[in-house]
Amino acid sequence: KYTKFSICYYWINSLGQKTSIYNRSENIRIPSGAENETATLSYDHRIVLIENTSSTGTYYCEVKWNDMQKVGKGVFVLARGTGYIGTSSEWEILVTLTVLLAVLSITATALLLWKRKVLCPRRNQLNILRQKVETQLPSASPPPPPPPPVYD
Numbered sequence: 001k002y003t004k005f006s007i008c009y010y011w012i013n014s015l016g017q018k019t020s021i022y023n024r025s026e027n028i029r030i031p032s033g034a035e036n037e038t039a040t041l042s043y044d045h046r047i048v049l050i051e052n053t054s055s056t057g058t059y060y061c062e063v064k065w066n067d068m069q070k071v072g073k074g075v076f077v078l079a080r081g082t083g084y085i086g087t088s089s090e091w092e093i094l095v096t097l098t099v100l101l102a103v104l105s106i107t108a109t110a111l112l113l114w115k116r117k118v119l120c121p122r123r124n125q126l127n128i129l130r131q132k133v134e135t136q137l138p139s140a141s142p143p144p145p146p147p148p149p150v151y152d
Contacts, residue, residue, distance in 0.1 A: 003029070004026070005063055006024065006025045006026070006064045007024050007025075007043055007062070008022070009021040009023075009045050009059070009061055010059070011057045011059040012057050013057040021059075056077060058076045059074060
């Protein structure tokens with residue numbers, strides 16, 4: 001009863017339209033002594049050429065006997081015209097450059113702060129000396145402007 005069956009491969013596109021791909025009929029001979037036993041047979045079908053991106057959809061296999069039929073779970077295939085495009089090295093260059101600039105910026109800021117910390121005691125000594133001179137000798141000219149900040 002189950003030795004004669006047909007196999008049908010088809011696909012359903014995104015609009016729900018069913019398209020038949022391949023059909024074949026089988027008539028399996030049962031070896032003597034193997035009657036009334038369950039058997040599993042594998043049948044492979046490969047889709048060699050997908051014409052265009054409209055071949056995207058879910059592909060199914062269906063087996064039909066005289067009184068029943070079984071349908072597989074289906075395999076979804078996404079067909080794209082361009083294929084796989086790997087990541088370019090532009091992002092790697094951008095990330096490397098950004099990290100390098102960040103490190104240089106942090107280093108420059110640390111050096112400027114360290115230089116200001118070293119110069120501060122000298123500046124305070126100059127201010128103290130200037131105040132002593134101003135209190136001893138009155139001057140007609142205005143005091144000189146303070147030195148520019150370190151960042152200038």
